[in-house]
Amino acid sequence: QKEVEQNSGPLSVPEGAIASLNCTYSDRGSQSFFWYRQYSGKSPELIMFIYSNGDKEDGRFTAQLNKASQYVSLLIRDSQPSDSATYLCAVKLSGGSQGNLIFGKGTKLSVKP
């Protein structure tokens, strides 16, 4: 059973702080990793994707990937109350060509003003 694990939280950080969200995955052959943000009652929206080991930055967001440790994280700098949401980690399993993603259960982030 291929799995994606996330701490369900809630993770509470003060406004302006760095929020760190973590994800581990079991499929060692996975090559593509995604972070989605999901507001309550809404569908997920893509924040970032990362394919290579190391860091990838986009504005206030930085994704970090360590394939050897099967670990991917998302850092949110200067956190804002509007960042409060559930963050879903998704992994494309190795093999196949459909682009099927396996999602973690998500980490709920709360940014306090």
Next chain:
Amino acid sequence: GAVVSQHPSRVICKSGTSVKIECRSLDFQATTMFWYRQFPKQSLMLMATSNEGSKATYEQGVEKDKFLINHASLTLSTLTVTSAHPEDSSFYICSARDIRTSDLTTQYFGPGTRLTVT
């Protein structure tokens, strides 16, 4: 760009009836669309992969005769929940992949359909 719509956004139906949910890619063509289901406080679970012009591929444990999927065009896929029961109440979300992109993985999600079966 890359907008996906779903209709209806919310539906309440009686047990035993069927419900059709539409998923449309508005500004791009999608050879592949995915149907997910999400129960409260749970993750998205892939139900099936829908390919234009061919039969859908269902995930293990998903009844293909209960969840009928039709992908008749490059911009429309439908999911019909037949003989719905209260346990089918969930948030159904579709996603689509842009035919133009060489990236086989990026999916754009629709806004979801909240189904309540009474």
